[in-house]
Amino acid sequence: MNLSINHADIQAAAARLAGVAHRTPVATSHTANERTGARLFFKCENLQRMGAFKFRGAYNALSQFTPEQRRAGVVAFSSGNHAQAVALSSRLLGIPATILMPTDAPQMKIDATQGYGAEVQLFDRYKEDREAIGRKLADERGMTLIPPFDHPHVMAGQGTAALELIDEIGTLDVLLVCVGGGGLISGCAVAAKHALPQCRVIGVEPEAGNDVQQSLRRGEVVHIDVPRTIADGAQTQAPGRFTFPVIQALVDDVLTVTDQQLVSTMRFFAERMKMVVEPTGCLAAAAALEGVLDVREKKVGVILSGGNIDVTRYAALLGGS
Numbered sequence: 001m002n003l004s005i006n007h008a009d010i011q012a013a014a015a016r017l018a019g020v021a022h023r024t025p026v027a028t029s030h031t032a033n034e035r036t037g038a039r040l041f042f043k044c045e046n047l048q049r050m051g052a053f054k055f056r057g058a059y060n061a062l063s064q065f066t067p068e069q070r071r072a073g074v075v076a077f078s079s080g081n082h083a084q085a086v087a088l089s090s091r092l093l094g095i096p097a098t099i100l101m102p103t104d105a106p107q108m109k110i111d112a113t114q115g116y117g118a119e120v121q122l123f124d125r126y127k128e129d130r131e132a133i134g135r136k137l138a139d140e141r142g143m144t145l146i147p148p149f150d151h152p153h154v155m156a157g158q159g160t161a162a163l164e165l166i167d168e169i170g171t172l173d174v175l176l177v178c179v180g181g182g183g184l185i186s187g188c189a190v191a192a193k194h195a196l197p198q199c200r201v202i203g204v205e206p207e208a209g210n211d212v213q214q215s216l217r218r219g220e221v222v223h224i225d226v227p228r229t230i231a232d233g234a235q236t237q238a239p240g241r242f243t244f245p246v247i248q249a250l251v252d253d254v255l256t257v258t259d260q261q262l263v264s265t266m267r268f269f270a271e272r273m274k275m276v277v278e279p280t281g282c283l284a285a286a287a288a289l290e291g292v293l294d295v296r297e298k299k300v301g302v303i304l305s306g307g308n309i310d311v312t313r314y315a316a317l318l319g320g321s
């Protein structure tokens with residue numbers, strides 16, 4: 001089948017990211033291994049530049065702009081990690097960036113995005129259509145719109161996280177990956193299945209936001225309402241037209257975890273591994289640590305996708321149980 005990305009695209013992305021993205025550490029924990037009966041290897045994208053793997057995809061996409069695209073600039077809409085990823089990448093590459101953010105986005109995120117030198121344009125998420133505003137900017141100013149997951153260059157960039165993990169750890173029986181719109185898992189699945197055809201690639205979504213699980217089981221894209229979950233990076237309503245075919249071809253299954261299980265997992269990383277992992281970043285780990293997937297006797301790669309969370313909210317979530 002002809003998928004939108006292949007292994008060579010991920011290797012090319014790795015070459016573009018060399019010396020720019022962090023080669024993040026792989027962490028292990030005796031407690032985690034004892035609890036699950038497995039050997040778990042955590043790829044710490046919470047320690048990536050700007051705090052999440054999204055830097056990989058954004059930088060890979062922006063670094064392939066033509067000279068005209070670079071001059072006209074990039075536009076992105078996001079209230080989360082993609083905004084900061086595009087803002088940082090554009091600063092590093094000298095490309096002007098406009099980020100559309102909802103008026104009710106956390107001030108910390110607006111400040112961080114402006115701090116990277118991007119222009120933030122606010123819109124009312126209840127009255128205005130961000131895609132229409134983005135497309136208008138793209139048409140009027142010739143700017144290039146870079147979406148958070150549904151773009152082959154973004155997907156290929158995200159796949160470099162799994163490429164590095166396999167390069168460092170060698171064989172894996174299972175690779176667990178957080179799933180929002182499926183950019184991360186589609187890139188990681190291409191990297192993993194190329195190097196390790198027998199490795200099972202398993203996605204993990206919030207229980208309330210299982211659009212990809214439903215789509216995979218139904219064999220077609222399923223749209224859901226905006227899900228209510230603390231995993232704010234996975235509040236997507238449907239997989240993308242580029243990501244879904246890759247997921248259908250290469251992902252073995254998609255499981256779900258509850259918000260409660262995400263909180264226990266955040267607590268585990270804080271107490272046992274001294275790491276701040278945001279709720280969405282805990283999805284994949286929660287499937288193993290909370291016993292949703294039986295991983296006994298297995299060698300398991302787990303992507304910790306990000307660590308950006310407001311400390312007040314972090315404290316409230318951990319203090320609340």
Ligand SMILES: *Cc1c(COP(=O)(O)O)cnc(C)c1O
Nearest residue numbers: 081180181182183184233305306
């Ligand atoms: C965006 C994001 C995800 C989901 O990634 P997709 O490519 O949309 O599946 C997971 N975790 C974090 C921390 C994110 O920022």
